[in-house]
Amino acid sequence: MTLSRAYILCLCVLAALFTGAETFAQVTNATAVTVKATLDRDSIGLDEQAILQIVVAGTDQDLPAPQLPTLPRFEVYSQGRSSNIQIINNQMNVSMTYRYMLLPKQPGVFPITNISVVYKNKRYTAEPLELTVLDKGTAASPQLEDKSVDPTGKSRDYFLDAEIDNDNPYVNEQVTLTLKFYIAVQYYNTPELTQPPTTGFWTEILGNRAPYFQKLNGRNYQVLEVKYALFPTQTGELSIGRALIRTTVAAPSRTKRRSVFDDFFNRGQEITVRSKPLTVNVRPLPTKDRPDDFSGTIGRFQISATPDKTEVEVNQPVTVSVAITGIGNVKSVAEPEIGDLADFRVYRASSNENVTKVDDQIGGTKTFEEVFIPRRPGELTIPSLKFTFFNPRTSRYETKRTHPIKLNVVGSETYVAGSDVPYSTPGVSIGSQARDIRFIKQELGGLQHRGSLILLSPVYMAVNGIPVLVLIGLVVVRLRRERLSKDIGYARSRSASKVARKRLATAGSMASADKTEEFYAELSRAVTSYIADKLNMSPHGLTSDKIATLLAQRGADDDLVAETKELLRRCDFARFAPATISIDDIRSSLERGERLIVRMESVRFA
Amino acid sequence: MSEAATRREAFETANQLYQNRQYDSAIVLYEKILADSVESPALYFNLGNAYFKQGDLGHAVLNYLRARRLDPGDGDIEANLSFARGYTRVQMEGVRLNPISSIMESAVSGFRLSTLAWISALFFIGLFVLLSLRFGLGWRENWLRRTIVLVLVLLVVAAVFTTFKYRHDFLTRWAVLTCDQCPVYIGPSEDLDIELQGAPGLVVEIVDQSGEWYNVLFENKRRGWIRRDLVAEV
Secondary structure: OHHHHHHHHHHHHHHHHHHHHHHHHHHHHHOOEEEEEEEOOOEEEOOOOEEEEEEEEEOOOOOOOOEOOOOOOEEEEEEEEEEEEEEEOOEEEEEEEEEEEEEEOOOEEEEEOOOEEEEOOEEEEOOOEEEEEEOOOOOOOHHHHHHOEOOOOOEOOEEEEEEEOOOOOEOOOOEEEEEEEEEOOOEOOOOEEEOOOOOOEEEEEEEEEEEEEEEEOOEEEEEEEEEEEEEEOOOEEEEEOOOEEEEEEOOOOOOOOOOHHHHHHOOOEEEEEEOOOEEEEEEOOOOOOOOOOOOOOEEEEEEEEEEOOOEEEOOOOEEEEEEEEEEEOHHHOOOOOOOOOOOEEEEEEEEEEEEEEEOOEEEEEEEEEEEEEEOOOEEEEEOOOEEEEEEOOOOEEEEEEOOOEEEEEEOOOOOOOOOOOOOOOOOOOOOOHHHOOOOOOOOOOOOEEOOOOHHHOHHHHHHHHHHHHHHHHHHHHHHHHHHHHHOHHHHHHHHHHHHHHHHHHHHHHOOOHHHHHHHHHHHHHHHHHHHHHHOOOOOOOOOHHHHHHHHHHOOOOHHHHHHHHHHHHHHHHHHHOHHHOOHHHHHHHHHHHHHHHHHHOOOOOO | OOHHHHHHHHHHHHHHHHHOOOHHHHHHHHHHHHOOOEEOHHHHHHHHHHHHHHOOHHHHHHHHHHHHHHOOOOHHHHHHHHHHHHOOOOOOOOOOOOHHHHHHHHHHOOOOHHHHHHHHHHHHHHHHHHHHHHHHOOOOOHHHHHHHHHHHHHHHHHHHHHHHHHHHHHHOEEEEEOOOOEEEEOOOOOOOOEEEEEOOOOEEEEEEEEOOEEEEEEOOOOEEEEEHHHEEEO
16 A cells, blocks of 8 residues: 555656656746847948848747847937747747848948847847948949949939849859849839840849938939849850839929929829840850769758658658758759668658748758668668759869668568568558658549539528428418317308309209299398308398498498399399299399309408 | 540549659649539649649648538548648747637538538428427427427527538638748738738638738738738638
8 A cells, every 4th residue: 555655656756857847948948039130231331221130039929129239320220020930849939020220420340239138137149240331432333333324424313223243154053133223313103123034044033122222423312122043044145134114203393493382293204214234154064073963953052861760660661851951043953862772662752942042042952751661670771862063162063971871670570571561552652641641532523513502502492491381381271270260250251252152053053934033032142141251240131221231331332232232122022023034034133143242252341 | 525524534634643743734634624613622632732742832731721621521631731731831829719619610620511501401391390290280299399499409509500610611711821932011011011921831811802912810810911912712
């Protein structure tokens, strides 16, 4: 008993320690905050500006804002902030980016130090920076100053400048094209840029820089800048055509003196500005010392290989992620060659690429997932993989290698030496289920028209509507039946017409000369009892006068009242003097009786 | 050849291309079948797979979602959808869903709208048959009264679930980010500050639109404006 208690206690203590350690790990993780400050340029002219970017990163959503040191030599304006949150492997990474514009007040070399944040009573400081402010105008090149004046020596209001950083690249090496639109007058709409034609290049846009100001020949220009990365795909002379910019600028005022109305009424003038075409002379890659496995990638790369596990059973897959990272066109990176291995069967599962643009350079990572399936148990080694590229900086071919990966392969129950059990069945993709998507479906299944909605289909509506109608019908029938059984007046009124017709039919069968008396008695009863039924009265004592009064009270027209009275009077007369009645009289009386009943149907007796 | 047979043949050809790892061509063929305004879960599922193999996470997630709407009970679709969504570079932090709607969502997620609609219809018909017995034919038994109440309650529950499913799947405008760079701004203009950086494969709800911009609500309830061409409606 005591032993088992001690055992439970031990377990509890261990559990507490374990949870505590984990919490501690989370706390230490949570307190990691980094501050990084960067400038978009190291040196600027006195008329220019620099953008100071501060990134505060950590694992907490409530990161503090950075404290800027006093910068007496600059005017500082905030340019806003942005946030980025990522969760990778359950770890949240938050980064807040703050941008400031620095406008220098005097030339010189100025350190920017002490950018810091205070987080949980601890101060985190960014690496110091240095910004060189050159004397007035020195930042602009003499050629640029030339471009800002036209051949007559007059200062231009606007011009479009195109320049490339390298006019003699290797094939597939990045050339950065910078387009700058200088404008010194007011413009009314966002300038619309048409990209220059770049036949023979693979083009990727690098992005826009925030508009800035630059002084040329004493005039202040706003500069809109956009950059492209161009990768020549063939050798020889290639040309980059003219870029076009369209916008509307303030039309020059007709009068010398400007008034406030000028800006208000000035509709502006549409302008189109073109840049000068440029020529690039593309060099072929040297054929000397070209390795056999070179596949055409240019740049500077690193290669690494990471297995998802190092302990594995025979015939079970190990996925190795081979990542090739660097500067250059990652899309052109080819899969490293593995060749036939005696100890493994090899499959390629997938590849993906992540293109980045850092410091105007296209780069990134291409990752290949290779699946290795060991054929036998033991200490097996996946040999090093190599990747060859051409480095344009050194003008040489370089080969990078991964480290060999050692695997400890254990036998499995199903493993039989020498057998080669296929790991995957046809139609099932390579890689364990958790490592890859499930395979496509072979059956198309029933196609339906897009947007067809069950709730609006006629079948669905009918199925739901029919029981409602059935219920309504049944309830109506039942209510009628109940009233008929309970309300005698209602029942008599409902059946009046039927009874009258029956009586008329009986009378009709007596319509011959020898039954005159009976005929008229029946005809009189038909009319009298019709009215009695309709009014729920006894037919006895209903004289023709009384019937006429009752009909008149119920709104029957005079003609109908008179005719009814006349018919009943005729019936009485015929019954007491039958000899004077001809067969024609009988027929006409029957017809009149029938007509009367039809006409009385429209009288409202209720 | 009949239209159906032509489509089946195109589907099989596309599958063959997929197996030969010619994902581009497979995508073109699958999309061609869809261009005839017809759809099927398998078609969207395979198209999603082809996009995934090509590394286009946004369109992969988009097509898995479309497949799931047609056949929510399919395990393959669910598995690939969650696998693809696991690859989304940026995951949303602090997901705080309305507890009631999340319970409702998980309750109806395995059913098709048509299934729920037919269940509701069944209770509806049942209720009216019972009402017809009670009020049409005048049966007054106790068990009948109790059954009517029970079926009525079941009908209300089924109708609530059906309405929720209809709202969730057909009235709410879901969209998927299909862009590599997905800046989400605080207002409908690129001149404004960036609220957050989205990533391909993230699922959003379109709550408003203005010109070429959508106001989108992320799963963690953060909002922002994104250009229309950077998202695709499910």
